[in-house]
Amino acid sequence: MFKIIAKEKLCPVVDFMEVDAPAVAKKAKAGQFVVIRVDEVGERIPLTLADWNDKKGTLSLVAMKIGTTTYKLSSLNSGDHILDLSGPLGIPSEIEKYGTVVCVGGGVGVAPVYPIARALKQAGNEVITIMGARNKDLLFWEERLRSVSDELIVTTDDGSYARKGMVTEPLKEVLERGNTIDRVVAIGPAIMMKFCSLTTKPFGIPTIVSLNAVMVDGTGMCGCCRVSIDGVTKFVCVNGPEFDGHHVDWDLLFTRQRIFCDEEKRSFDLWKARHGLTGE
């Protein structure tokens, strides 16, 4: 049992939770994830770490409410427990002094980008961060990202806050400024990571993405999270979660993310009916 010691609503559909997990916090590194199971009938889902505090022995998790498991998670409050949590899983982000790095966070992907940007900054890189969301209500952690960035660009798809447009537009502009960009890190919805990779491709800049595949165990056992990297099958859980986006078979990822969409809908409909939820 893992106690939730703090909870905060970052925006209507995104929750922040600080969870007591000292052993995991001691080992956690940027880019890693945990697998959680909320309750006895729950499924196992991966969540990339948004932060950790090894002195306090806590992990920070950020999750967007999209289906049964994330709604269940969101229904928990400070003082409640997450039944199971294991980690830290996956290979940590490669952190070196590259020079200038652009970090792109889209939607809930802003959360896992934060510790990576911080680690890159601490390693002596100049960090340019681009964060974006569909609208103003879905933006969070702007100040937190600013604190670890030399430059911060904020976008909203609908223009309800800051610059209007997708994150790929300022990304392209930054690349075209003529200053050397040594590395790009992009985390967010798969479609955003794909387009960030397409944007950086002509510039030949390594573009690290964190793939959000469906998982069960998270330790290399089930193979549910398999992706194709340059035509070779890899497991996101143990070979990733980070890969160079220029080598990812994005269409395969999109397809495999939808394996259980019918079942997920059925499960969520049932959950909503039981909890008197009419949906968004």
Next chain:
Amino acid sequence: MEEKTKPKIDLNRVPMPRQEPKVRARNFDEVATGYTLDMALQEAVRCIQCPKHPCISGCPVNVDIPDFIKAVRENNMPEAVRILKSKNALPGICGRVCPQESQCEEACTLGKKKAPIAIGRLERYVADWEREHKSQKAPSAKDPPPKGKKVAVVGSGPAGLTCAADLARMGHQVTMFESSHVAGGVLVYGIPEFRLPKAIVGEEVDFVKSLGVDIRLNSVMGKLATVDELLNSDYKAVFLGTGAGLPMLLNIPGENLNGVFTANEFLTRVNLMKAYLFPEYDTPIKIGKKVAVIGGGNVAMDAARCALRLGADEVYILYRRSKVEMPARREEVENAEEEDIIFKYLVNPKQFIGNDKGWITAVECYEMELGEPDASGRRRPIIKEGSEFTIEVDVAVVALGTTPNPLIPSTTIGLETRKNGTVVADEETGKTVKERVWAGGDVVTGSATVISAMGAGKRAAASIDAYLKGTKS
């Protein structure tokens, strides 16, 4: 003149009652329903209590088989429980999933008459009797309160559970680390409910806990802590029973299509995560109408029979050799055949074919023929050129076998591994080339049986105990 009467040998094995094939093919309840007391007594009486008791040496954990059978036939179940559990902490599991036909029962003197004592069924009866008679529980052999040296056991499958139980009984303080949220390893994620009810695994795990073993779930060793970190803290020895959890793939086109699962994923979803109870349980599985399972081992049988129980209309097993080479236990093949699983021998997939949505629609296969024996001693399957044909399916399960997870070997300094990822360890003692580290079970042998892993756990426990006794605290 009086004639000496030779005791009459009864060659009629009492059959195991089972659910009817048509019924059981649609539920996840246990297939074999177990002996009644009368059946157990009738079977136990057949044992001739021969002086050589070859059955004991046929058992990888050397259960005192004639003695426990004698107790059964005297209807002294508490004594039977005591004898069994003194050597085997997991009798309810072994009585169900051990391949007795190639172990104790193969060695049985009555085996020469083709009617060996049904040792496994009696073992199961005794274990089940104990569970149903909790209050009359036989006092288990004196369990000294653990106050000895600290030992870490990594993995809570058959090897780890047995090693931990034995070490605890020898008085050591055992901490067992399990990566999953439930203890039992392959017993909970792999073997299906209808062959091994999870409640039984849970109870036998509880028994191991009752011996003083501290089980830490959700602990992915290699990530949460390395073996070297364990050794550098206060653990005097480490046993690795991490199994063979990594799935092998065919590496053919279409293998990443939606609807193509590894047997590990398919079985983990169904067994560990209880997808057969979806949507009461949150984890889903795809229910195929026509399902192809590729492989011929026990895992393939389990996957095929799970697919059927989930509601498939047709389930195929595609195996590249012929029936005689098939590695699955004969009893499981017979069960599958009775349930109308369709076996296609001498076929091997060439590719999986999908639709424009990325879902599997068919598997294209080659016909095979058998050539000369290969390294495994089995005749090597060879492709018949031009023999391609397709089978329409909407789910395929790849059950080719598994290799050890590299998580521990890759994070442990000085552990020797073979090309296939297995850890090098002494067969008799389980000792690895690394100081204070032992290993046993599938992580050493590659995928094998529950009982052989238990045997390895037992031998390692003895070796660890001897080592610890020789060291100063």
